Amino acid sequence: xxxxxxxxxxxxxxxxxxxxxxxxxxxxxxxxxxxxxxxxxxxxxxxxxxxxxxxxxxxxxxxxxxxxxxxxxxxxxxxxxxxx
Numbered sequence: 241x242x243x244x245x246x247x248x249x250x251x252x253x254x255x256x257x258x259x260x261x262x263x264x265x266x267x268x269x270x271x272x273x274x275x276x277x278x279x280x281x282x283x284x285x286x287x288x289x290x291x292x293x294x295x296x297x298x299x300x301x302x303x304x305x306x307x308x309x310x311x312x313x314x315x316x317x318x319x320x321x322x323x324x
Contacts, residue, residue: 262294270283270301277292278293278297280301282304284310287308
């Protein structure tokens, strides 16, 4: 495997791990994906967030929920998930 192929494969693996973490942590409140940039769409349809990095997206999600809390139904689902 060439150095370029290894680096490319490694970056996709890291991105996949980051995506899994974000979906696991924030998936009840946001539909999260990556397509040349990180994207999180609120499940209550109150907006979409874009970020250049996974850590930047996570920080923005924290801020978003502090400013605009999620609906009671989504909050209950998230709380039930965390209590498992």
